[in-house]
Amino acid sequence: MSKFIKLKKGFDINLAGKAEKKIVEVEQPETFAYKPSSFHGILRPKLKVKEGDTVKAGTPILFDKKNDKVLHVAPVSGEIVEIRRGEKRKLLEVVILADKTIEYEAFEKHTVSDINGLSRENIVDQMLGGGVWPNLVQRPYGVIADPSETPKSIFISAFDTHPLAPDYDLIFKGQEQYFQAGIDILKKLTPGAVHVNVNADAEVSPMFAHIKNVELNKFSGPHPAGNVGVQIHHLDPINKGDVVWTINPFGVIQIGKLFLEGKYDASRIIAVAGSEVKSPQYYKTYTGASIKRFVEGNLKNDHVRFVSGNALTGRRVAADGHLGFFDNLLTVLPEGDKYELFGWIKPTTQKLSFQRAFGLFSFLFPNKEYALDTNVKGEPRAFVQTGIFEKVTPMDILPTYLLKAILAEDFDDMESLGIYEIIEEDLALCEFIDVSKHDIQDIVREGLDLIRYS
């Protein structure tokens, strides 16, 4: 029952500074961090370690008191050097000074044929204990999946259409057997299908093309075609009461490794990209790596912003900050804190706009790359323009009405207009193109929290 779905709505943001397709070996960063802020809805993180403790890769370091079965584990072995806290002692980061050679906690190993014999309970227990569970994200709400629930299906987006997104073929090369094992494990968690959605506009990599035990669907179109929320909407939409889980290919591979090799392996390939990077390329490292080593001496100028993740949904990090749990991309953008004389009306070909009132002839240069800075390019205003959000939201959802329902805290309308189907990333493009410069992703999260805790 594989499907082919062609999406017309959306917008590809063609940023300058794509990572060159080569993986560069560098000396590993000194520190790695585990950031609870990577996950939504961790309410009361409770630390299991203190500064000075030594951990192995896979040693539990914290859990959420509200969901205590899910363990969050150390990505690398080493010493806990700092526990960073913010306002009201909010836990920000657990920083680990990494060993030169990583030591791993030993978990139970299985052969490929064993996996089929494992019970669901067994699998869930090993995933929870082995630290790979947080990879599973539950829709609605986009929070860590609840192990006591059974999802109606599981979705994996096998491509990323965000600006400067890393190439999945490259970063997951050679991981086929782990990916298949991960899929076999996931298949046990749901009575429904495991959907793997690939990009119809590019050649499908062997890892995804020959995968068994899944429904392989093809999606074609501009961003957000690679967003798993959009894919769910077209394949198996979420209604009130439904629970669907999503996971990215890295998470699937990590699960496969946990079962086949008995270790929590956080090694991953990340892309360092953006117009301000001298040589944008890929690096081999671990989850939560400090970005310092990748950017030192590799920047065109100092006045930049480091973003863990992509330019649409990422978070700013300091020059000595760390990548988030789900991020395999470090975007470096020029900081845009400067005035521009008549910047709002001056004719230019250097600025990117979805709307033709700015980029009237931009359609003549579809492959032009833009070096966008972080300037807001306008001031916050009331909702005025209509019909524009719909053009970048390839779902049967009316974003303006949904956002207004959230702002009005109208629970019935939020539900009936589709709050269960989206998380922040699905409306990120709306935030990008909004002439009224609203913080749309914040509004979406506000709505999700309202519904979740009501």
Place this chain on the structure above:
Amino acid sequence: MKFLREALDKVKPHFEKGGKWEKFYYIYEAHDTLLFAPNHTTNSKGVQIRDAMDMKRLMMTVIIAMIPCLLFGIYNVGYQHFLAIGQPEAGFGDIVLVGLIQVIPILVVSYAAGLGTEFTFSVIRQHPINEGFLVTGMLIPLVMPPDIPLWQVALATIFAVVIAKEAFGGTGMNILNVALTARAFLYFAYPSQISGDVWTYIGGANKAIEGFTGATPLSIGAETVENGKSVVASLSAYGSGWADGIYEFSNMFFGFMPGSIGETSTLMCLIGALILIFTGVGSWKVMISVIAGAFGMGLLLNGLAVNEFMAMPAHYHLVIGGLAFGTVYMATDPVTASQTETGKWIYGLMIGMLTVVIRVFNPAYPEGIMLAILFMNVFAPLIDHYVVIANKKRRLQRATV
């Protein structure tokens, strides 16, 4: 332009919190941001880069789209003046000069009165000044007769900004189109200055030549209901004494006829429409559907014709009166039009149909587009309501439980 930035930065502290002109911060901000795109950067989470387009650019595009109508309006005011006083051979310079003398004061008064009101409200209510008035301030003069007393322009503008906009919470919250509210205010408060023989500026020193009446094609059409003569023939015969062919179809399309300053030329509105459609600022769905509604209703009336006005060829409706202007610049106002894409079709069709119905059947008011748009402004939220309900129902149908 460094000195300009430095000068602005120097006075800025006086307007900020604790400064001596703290109350006037938003007036300072409006000027600052008009000159310089501000240096604000995106938040630490969420979208890190933003589209280059902002509200100022959006509104400015609408103003650019109105410029053809304004320029033609200036010319036409002068041209009609010289036609009426029997000097059709007047030079281009003289024509434009008369037009400028008559139109620029109206434009200035409209902007001054409107911006003054906006500034006052921004100080009292401490909200930023929205760019919406930049468009409204240009729309108001374009829908006024060239003879309008300036104090009426000021009064109507202030009324419209206060009652139609600020009372509802400012730009983005208003229910009625602000510029049309200004015109409707004058229509009901000072009817003698905005209807009847006011569409041609003749000037105090001159007298119109014999035979000149200054009627508009719509009023000629309305007369045929009584006198039973064919509309097309009446229009052709009209002006034979002083301006032959003034109401020929082609002439009405180009706009060399009496009327409100900016609305006589269908051609100029068409150019404006193309600008709005190509830039994506104006909804082509609304424009097409208004035209389709008016033309369709015109055809229907032709079929049912019991009087000569009903029998007027449907395409005449598209070039007479303010239909084209209203369609392009008023009906497409995103705040007061339907906001859903399906709703825009219904909204536009209804405006087009109502315009023709009001024109043909309402003896008290020859022009229909103003009332039709204001009427549908009120109904737009209702249309949207049903479109949204349809969306909700569609979503519910997928539910398996």
